[in-house]
Amino acid sequence: MSAALAPRAPFDRVLLLVVPAALFMVLLFIYPFVYGLLLSFEPAQGGALENYRKFFTTDNLWPTIGTTLKLALPATIVNVGIALPIAYRMRTKSRWQRFITTLLVVPITLGTVLIAEGMLTYFGPKGWLSQFLQLTHLYDGAIRLTHNYWGVLISLIISGFPFAFLLILSYITGIDPVLARAAATLGADPKAQFRHIYLPLLAPGLAMCFCLAFVQAFSVFPSAVLLGAPAGPTRVISIAAYEAAFEQYDYSMASAIAMIMGFVQLLIVAFVLSLRNWFYKGPVTGGKG
């Protein structure tokens, strides 16, 4: 979509409508961001790169990147991976579509704390799940699904899945079913219809969905504290940033960690968006992906 500005056109006043929003974003998003970036190069002591040097040489700081990725990537892949086939199944209108869609979306309202409390009660060592498993002798060992890696991962899936599902569903229903029927006319079975019609058209939407779901999982904070082991295996990067800012009052270091976090995030986003081009070849657009 290249800019098609007529030469010497009179100034279009409609363009002014975008100014308040743009101004707001520049003032409250770009300015703090740049401020934080500059602040991160002005450490309390040492040279300009001292904060970054410290981050990558301190033992409880640099591994947080890996810890966060180890939680966020599987959570996002599971969420998008399960949401895609379910949303694909729900794409046609039926009596159940609306009802099931609503049911699947409801967990959005739960909130991190309710999920955490619920998991501590339900998955806990004396919870219903463990009592049920012992009663039926399906599994006799102690289940450990809270206060560790798995607790945080499960809570990320519970809170992230509805969002991924909703987004993918709206992208899938935006694809004209006539295209799939045309393929069926030419002898494509359902699998081929999905592989050669839906998947390529969905690629931009899927990439977008993956990125948005990943942002949510990557900035995991409350559930890592409440459900995980915030001192050890689920010490994610946002905990490190928070501690620097509000426990050590080292805003320069906190900004540096925040910038590293944003940088890793943008690397993943860029990678996913470049992957999308590998799927998406034709000029046909199926929706507003």
Add this chain to the structure above:
Amino acid sequence: MPEALAASDPASALPPGAFQRNTPWSERVWSGLLWGVMTLFLVNIALMIAAVATNSFARRWLGTWLPQGWTTNWYVDAWKEFQLGSVLWVTVEVVFAVVFLALLIGVPAAYTLARRDFRGKRALMLLFLLPLMVPPITYGIPLATVLYQTGLGGTMAGVILANLIPAAPFVILVMTPFIEQIDPNLESAARVFGANTARMFGHVLVPLLAPGILAASLLVLVRTIALFELTFLTAGPDSQTLVVALYYAVFAAGVRAPQSVDAMAMIYMVVTLVWLLIALRFVNPTQLVSRVKEAPQPGM
């Protein structure tokens, strides 16, 4: 699916869903697997909510199937102890201010992006997309620093401004496709009759956009109630919203009975759920990002 059309066109005898009559077994296994995963997910979530609900009414509940007695005292407790009345009022004020302001700056911007092509449009889109693509903590920490320097940190205004950062782009993202569907001829007609931009907005666009605006505002509302990080970073003691108050209640768990926290969590869920259900009544979730094409449109 339009039945008449499928019937009149023998070549397209395979509308989606019709292949289920003579499906191969692999297809059936796959379908069963999907239903299984869905059921497992929903049943566990339902039980999880039930566990919190049970605990919030429980007198004493340790290692048995059901608690030893029932009480509603925890709700009374939570209301008094956490000053829920004032927390809820702050939440309402923040959320409605955010929704109103996000619509106020978001809808006109979405209009321009939907209707005009101009130099720098791509950069502008990126500017609006970026806040949704960057983790809230990344810009939240520098933002909190800036807000505290200007004296806005810890105040209600600061919390509202911080929450607007993801809310306004979200409105733009949802509203742009809605506006694109409206026939520009209607606007031209209004112009011909001498309406200026403000009147055209008030009398033509806003009524036509009402469903979209309603959908966007309800979604922003639900998202803002749930947005933890930015409020957490910018709120002071008397500008906490429900999520943040809830987090502090759990974090300082030693002092408080877990039942009391659970009662508060239930109140939180009910508050959000009511709004979400209202939202889902007005907007089909499938129409969020793009419209459903139920029938082939002539001239496509």
